[in-house]
Amino acid sequence: MVDTEVASRFDECLVADAARHATRLGETDELAPSAASRVAAAYVMRGFQPFLGYLERAERQGATITTLPRGLATPRRGAWQSAGDDRSPPPETWRTFLALLPELVADEALGRLVIIQCLAGLRANVVLALDRSCVIEEPEGLVLFLPWQVNKVGRGLGFIPRHFADLFGIEPSWFPPTAAPAPPEHARRALTACLERTYARFTERIGVPIVGTPAKLTRPALFQLMREHLTGRDREAITAHAGHTSPKMRASYLQARAEEIARFRARSTLRPPRSERVDD
Amino acid sequence: MTRSIAKDEMRTTSPRRRASGRSTKDRSTKLPYLPTAAQRAIWVVAARHHTTGLMLLLTQYYLTPEQACSAGLDDHGALVADGFARPILVDPLDLPALGAWFAKTRRLKTPRSIATYLAGRLRKDVSAELRRVDPNIEWQARLTLRIQVLRRWAREVAVLDCGDEEAEYKEFCHDDEADPIEHMRQLSARSRRVLDDAAAVEAKCIATIRAQLGLP
Numbered sequence: 001m002v003d004t005e006v007a008s009r010f011d012e013c014l015v016a017d018a019a020r021h022a023t024r025l026g027e028t029d030e031l032a033p034s035a036a037s038r039v040a041a042a043y044v045m046r047g048f049q050p051f052l053g054y055l056e057r058a059e060r061q062g063a064t065i066t067t068l069p070r071g072l073a074t075p076r077r078g079a080w081q082s083a084g085d086d087r088s089p090p091p092e093t094w095r096t097f098l099a100l101l102p103e104l105v106a107d108e109a110l111g112r113l114v115i116i117q118c119l120a121g122l123r124a125n126v127v128l129a130l131d132r133s134c135v136i137e138e139p140e141g142l143v144l145f146l147p148w149q150v151n152k153v154g155r156g157l158g159f160i161p162r163h164f165a166d167l168f169g170i171e172p173s174w175f176p177p178t179a180a181p182a183p184p185e186h187a188r189r190a191l192t193a194c195l196e197r198t199y200a201r202f203t204e205r206i207g208v209p210i211v212g213t214p215a216k217l218t219r220p221a222l223f224q225l226m227r228e229h230l231t232g233r234d235r236e237a238i239t240a241h242a243g244h245t246s247p248k249m250r251a252s253y254l255q256a257r258a259e260e261i262a263r264f265r266a267r268s269t270l271r272p273p274r275s276e277r278v279d280d
Numbered sequence: 281m282t283r284s285i286a287k288d289e290m291r292t293t294s295p296r297r298r299a300s301g302r303s304t305k306d307r308s309t310k311l312p313y314l315p316t317a318a319q320r321a322i323w324v325v326a327a328r329h330h331t332t333g334l335m336l337l338l339t340q341y342y343l344t345p346e347q348a349c350s351a352g353l354d355d356h357g358a359l360v361a362d363g364f365a366r367p368i369l370v371d372p373l374d375l376p377a378l379g380a381w382f383a384k385t386r387r388l389k390t391p392r393s394i395a396t397y398l399a400g401r402l403r404k405d406v407s408a409e410l411r412r413v414d415p416n417i418e419w420q421a422r423l424t425l426r427i428q429v430l431r432r433w434a435r436e437v438a439v440l441d442c443g444d445e446e447a448e449y450k451e452f453c454h455d456d457e458a459d460p461i462e463h464m465r466q467l468s469a470r471s472r473r474v475l476d477d478a479a480a481v482e483a484k485c486i487a488t489i490r491a492q493l494g495l496p
Binding site: 098 | 467482486
């Protein structure tokens, strides 16, 4: 079993290895300390990727892997860490944000759309393309028929559970009678800016910052929040909610996105940035 | 580079897609599930068309059109259909509708006629019925009523009825390898219910935080 403790111990070992290797490089190759540590980090991380592959295989064989090692915080931090890592805020922050949301967007013209975006976990473009005819009321909540023109994965369904709809008072009348299937760029920017303002107001009010790209933040945050109450058997539901028709995309949500992280890291390892190449 | 990869992927996936029998246009414009309102409308229209018995055979008893055509009721009121070793027990409440269907002399007797009825007259009237209830939605453009859709609907209902009893579900599907989770890949009624239950817990937490912050 690989849990947080084991993963962090592995990361500590990686740091120690890199430090040792950097010292050796400094002594033998007479490299400057910063260059030595950069080269050592790249060297160690190259061996890290096969280990992630090994963990993936072990997981397929039945091993329990709850947390993947993060690797080194290299100078190009984003290259190793940002692609598939969960950048969503802690559940408690997200709950507080949702609790304050109606108040935060009270003065905004696009406030209702922001609420829909946060609760349905949809992209700004998709939210703007929704009209009344896209909303189908079900006993369990509102099903949103996402226009295929704007949805990245083609036709899909969004969903706002009944309990959320009741809590926020969401009704089909919140949606405009008609909407353009391809919303203009300025409208998308306006909605994203509105969401950013909402985050800023939240930070001002509570003092807890929400970092990251807002549009990308809402989806993982919502799914993370909902996933807390779902068992392994129920995960199909959240992947359906994510709206992906491809089993591969769904799998990325199912397996704690380990596959996605590994794939990204593999790509980075195959082609390290120029500054980290040792063979130049 | 990316474009060529995407083309390759399309090339590899297109034969499978064609085999599913649905056009690209269908996939992009039709609803991938049968809304509850449509399910209700189907029973209303079927009663009007005197085809409730047929709909029960296709959904409640999960028969294929071929089996539905050759099925019949035995002396004890059990359903006899091709491919089943034993007669299928019939719910007493379904007996009048099934009896009326089998008593009809001019009923749909071939799989093709059933398919034509589902995709033609039934779909049109169901769309009209739905439009009467909610005129905002272009139901006719979004609704598909084919045998596959009806069978998926039947499986969804079965999953909800069977709960965690996989054996019951397998018996309903007449398939020893049927897996309720595998079958419910779309946003099914079960998925919606699961998500709503998860949302209920979160909504409670959010309401508590609101109360703590003194918000209405």
